[in-house]
Amino acid sequence: MKSLEELRKLRKESLDQVDMRRSGKGTRIVVGMATCGISSGARPVMMALVEEVKKRNLQDVTVTQTGCIGACRLEPMFEVYRTGEEKVTYVHMDAEKAKKVVTEHIVNGKVVSEYTIGAYEK
Amino acid sequence: MELYRSHILVCGGTGCVSSDSLKIEERFKELIEKNDLKDEAKVVKTGCFGLCEAGPIVIVYPEGAFYSQLKVEDVDTIVAEHLVKGRIVTDLLYKESYQEGEMQSINDVGFYKKQERVALRNCGVINPEVIEEYIAYDGYEALGRVLSEMKPEEVIQIVKDSGLRGRGGGGFPTGLKWEFTAKAEGDQKYIACNADEGDPGAFMDRSVLEGDPHVVIESMAIAGYAVGANKGYVYVRAEYPIAVNRLQIAIDQAKEMGLLGENIFGTDFSFDMEIRLGAGAFVCGEETALIKSIEGKRGMPVPRPPFPAVKGLFDKPTLLNNVETYANIPQIILRGAEWFASIGTEKSKGTKVFALAGKINNTGLLEIPMGTTLREAIYDVGGGIPGGKEFKAVQTGGPSGGCIPAAHIDTPIDYDNLIELGSMMGSGGMIVLDEDNCMVDIARFFLDFTVDESCGKCTPCRDGTKRMLEMLDKIAEGKGTPADLAKLETLAKTIKNASLCGLGQTAPNPVLSTLDFFMDEYEAHVHDKRCPAGVCKALLNYIVIEDKCKKCGICAAKCPVDCISGTKGKTVYHIDTDKCIKCNACLEACPFDAIKKG
Amino acid sequence: MEELVSKALTEENFQQLDRQIEKVQGSKGPLMQVLTQAQKIFGCVPYEVQKHVSERLKVPMSDIYGVVTFYSQFSLIPKGKYVISVCMGTACYVKSAQPILDKISEIIDTKSGETSADGNFTLEATRCIGACGLAPIITVNEDVYGKLEVTDVPGIMEKYKD
Numbered sequence: 001m002k003s004l005e006e007l008r009k010l011r012k013e014s015l016d017q018v019d020m021r022r023s024g025k026g027t028r029i030v031v032g033m034a035t036c037g038i039s040s041g042a043r044p045v046m047m048a049l050v051e052e053v054k055k056r057n058l059q060d061v062t063v064t065q066t067g068c069i070g071a072c073r074l075e076p077m078f079e080v081y082r083t084g085e086e087k088v089t090y091v092h093m094d095a096e097k098a099k100k101v102v103t104e105h106i107v108n109g110k111v112v113s114e115y116t117i118g119a120y121e122k
Numbered sequence: 123m124e125l126y127r128s129h130i131l132v133c134g135g136t137g138c139v140s141s142d143s144l145k146i147e148e149r150f151k152e153l154i155e156k157n158d159l160k161d162e163a164k165v166v167k168t169g170c171f172g173l174c175e176a177g178p179i180v181i182v183y184p185e186g187a188f189y190s191q192l193k194v195e196d197v198d199t200i201v202a203e204h205l206v207k208g209r210i211v212t213d214l215l216y217k218e219s220y221q222e223g224e225m226q227s228i229n230d231v232g233f234y235k236k237q238e239r240v241a242l243r244n245c246g247v248i249n250p251e252v253i254e255e256y257i258a259y260d261g262y263e264a265l266g267r268v269l270s271e272m273k274p275e276e277v278i279q280i281v282k283d284s285g286l287r288g289r290g291g292g293g294f295p296t297g298l299k300w301e302f303t304a305k306a307e308g309d310q311k312y313i314a315c316n317a318d319e320g321d322p323g324a325f326m327d328r329s330v331l332e333g334d335p336h337v338v339i340e341s342m343a344i345a346g347y348a349v350g351a352n353k354g355y356v357y358v359r360a361e362y363p364i365a366v367n368r369l370q371i372a373i374d375q376a377k378e379m380g381l382l383g384e385n386i387f388g389t390d391f392s393f394d395m396e397i398r399l400g401a402g403a404f405v406c407g408e409e410t411a412l413i414k415s416i417e418g419k420r421g422m423p424v425p426r427p428p429f430p431a432v433k434g435l436f437d438k439p440t441l442l443n444n445v446e447t448y449a450n451i452p453q454i455i456l457r458g459a460e461w462f463a464s465i466g467t468e469k470s471k472g473t474k475v476f477a478l479a480g481k482i483n484n485t486g487l488l489e490i491p492m493g494t495t496l497r498e499a500i501y502d503v504g505g506g507i508p509g510g511k512e513f514k515a516v517q518t519g520g521p522s523g524g525c526i527p528a529a530h531i532d533t534p535i536d537y538d539n540l541i542e543l544g545s546m547m548g549s550g551g552m553i554v555l556d557e558d559n560c561m562v563d564i565a566r567f568f569l570d571f572t573v574d575e576s577c578g579k580c581t582p583c584r585d586g587t588k589r590m591l592e593m594l595d596k597i598a599e600g601k602g603t604p605a606d607l608a609k610l611e612t613l614a615k616t617i618k619n620a621s622l623c624g625l626g627q628t629a630p631n632p633v634l635s636t637l638d639f640f641m642d643e644y645e646a647h648v649h650d651k652r653c654p655a656g657v658c659k660a661l662l663n664y665i666v667i668e669d670k671c672k673k674c675g676i677c678a679a680k681c682p683v684d685c686i687s688g689t690k691g692k693t694v695y696h697i698d699t700d701k702c703i704k705c706n707a708c709l710e711a712c713p714f715d716a717i718k719k720g
Numbered sequence: 721m722e723e724l725v726s727k728a729l730t731e732e733n734f735q736q737l738d739r740q741i742e743k744v745q746g747s748k749g750p751l752m753q754v755l756t757q758a759q760k761i762f763g764c765v766p767y768e769v770q771k772h773v774s775e776r777l778k779v780p781m782s783d784i785y786g787v788v789t790f791y792s793q794f795s796l797i798p799k800g801k802y803v804i805s806v807c808m809g810t811a812c813y814v815k816s817a818q819p820i821l822d823k824i825s826e827i828i829d830t831k832s833g834e835t836s837a838d839g840n841f842t843l844e845a846t847r848c849i850g851a852c853g854l855a856p857i858i859t860v861n862e863d864v865y866g867k868l869e870v871t872d873v874p875g876i877m878e879k880y881k882d
Contacts, residue, residue, distance in 0.1 A: 001266075001379050001386065001387055002380070002388040003388050004263075004267065007263065007266050007387075008263075010257055011257050011258055011261075011263070013254075014255065014257050016125070017125070017254075017258065018248065018255055018258045021129060021183050021247055031208070032208070033206075033207060033208030034207050034209065037208070038206070038207070043162070046127050046162075047125075047127060047162065050125050050126075051125055054125055063127065063184065064184040065127070136849070136850050137850070137851045137852070137853045137854060140851045140854055140857070140864040140866060141864070174851070174853025174854075175853045177854075320847065322808070322809035322810040322811070322847055322848035323810035323811045323848055323852055325848070325850035360756065360793050361846075361849060362850070396747075398752065399752065399753070399756050400791075401755070401756060401791030401793035401794060402791050402793040402847070403790060403791050403792065404847070415752065416749060416752075417748070417749040418749035418751030418752045418753075418779075419749075419751075419783070419786075419787065420786050420787055420790040421790065422790075436749070477852065479810070479811030479853075479855065480810065480814045480815070480852075480855075481814065485811070485853040485855070486853060517810065551810065553810045553811055553814060555814060559814055564814070567810070567813050568810075710870075710871065
């Protein structure tokens, strides 16, 4: 270790790998990972979310999983919880769509309405 | 860079390892492999989570699901349900963390709520065998800043301003110790770390070494810079193999990264360190004895002065602090002396780690701000006494401390309050005693310990403690006289005044404090030949409660000395107290609770 | 017992010890480290081993004997095939470790601190091993048994009867 800068660089890289372990406040993205979700492709969606959140270095965003959300025909799906906002449920997701939700909704604060359960039900 | 959607933290502290956590870790890895999850879920072996009672413990992130008392076969369920399907296995969660159908955050669980983790902040969070994880949580930042931006005097000033006092026993101001060593003259100086945690029932130093070994390395290097030393020794008990192993791994990694060795952070400062193993002698926790032991000699204390700061290891100025003291240093540097001084009481700053054990629901390791009351520690964090029994006393400070009775349970914990009550902080052992513990027996237990561990150098400790033990034995056997009680106290005070080292000077504390607070129990043993708690064997009698006896004869069949007589189905059984060896077999065997001791 | 000691004093073990001595040459105050290794290699540190260390390190026999007898981890005679350690730390003691020690002592007919006549068992009362959450606790070599009751003891000892 030759300098403080070198240490700080290493810290930044290492932090991404462990900061999941802080108790999460802020935005939670919850992916349905029951059998139905997984068999229709929830796993790549989950990984895409995890990667995108890291890539953009988003603080206070946790990607977590849950069991069956209860609408198997709409899988893969995930829900976004933000403090002070209503829960938004995205359905029929894939990795690409998931990345778009991160960009639009999580970063810019605009709900991608075309993917939401509301749009689908109509 | 590897990213995972789940981190599975498995406790690798000694408590959990003793209850098979390593097999649990193995099983997780095996099943993750089998379910093709190895790119998604990562298994991390960490240091102690602190709540040893609930071990083995596994925490799954990001949900923060706190699984407790797991068995190896439970891993199958967790992998199948939680990792594959995303359903938290609520049946296996620590019961307090799952209430009214909702999972609570770990920090809201009673055991953790009142805690404030400074020394233990990384324990149970990082993998102690991976230096990058320590660095991710600000590791080595303090050392980097100290070396690049501060003068040695400034470092010492911060430590002084923080009000940090030695966490190993006496509570000497750490900053002053650093200053003395810095000012001492010598071409060579040493840094030493006391990890010879000998107090029975205290295991915080081990947990730090097991869970966060780099903090000790970083801190010793900072100390080296502050006082002008380039070599450090960590003296660890040989009874702590896991701690020794992880510390060695950490030292090797630090060397490899250039955080130990020559020209650290590109400065002129060089620092190297090595581990020295103890070999099982309690007295080596005393600083001058520890120094002798590192030198490869019998660990016998020598008179002070000269203090180690002037003439220590190999006769050179030596700075000696204990593990927990060092564990506070990097945070003090990073967050400032004012921050640290804002926690705690007027004369005792910061937090203290306690090992809570004995008759308590949540056995484990807790770190609380100085000034927290004993009641909060025992009831709020510790969860109270099991089995609805009554709290009798709490023993702090190990063999050097004393027993604090229920009347003083609202005392705020700090160095000075504990000393005032005839006990001491010591290294932070806190053993809870309930109504079933006999205080004479407890005093005898500690005396037995000191007699065994006395190094034999000075007469008051070597012979005095032995005589005290003999008197206590006499009292416990019901042969004590009132004169013995008076003699016991006189002798205790003499030993306190006349012994050479801290071990001898404090050895009588368990007796003095129990004499002080529990004289009635001593008197019951001496005057009435009775042990109120029913512990001292010689004073016990086993009696059949006649109207409860169902004449089944099971007790007589179990009795190893045939001292129980009666006729099956016809007469009530009777125990011949003269022949009885008080083995308790009949009481355990009786299905109708018809035998009592008293 | 003497037979057991002489069995351990093989040429190979001495060579192994020499390699360990080699490693610490030049470090300051290496005696404790060497003795720790000797205890590991030979299972004890008898007169012959002390003499060997004395010659290699140029430390007087009297010093070595002093150190060996001071620390409880060093023993002059070998330990049994199974070392049973009953934790007598405070947490275990207040949770009735003494009756457990008594029971084991009775079953293997060996006093605390001694090795059984057949060389199978060594019974020790140890200091706190720091697993207070499992109190009272015993270890038999590497096996750990926690949260014990006296009634569990015969079953455990049964496993080591051979």
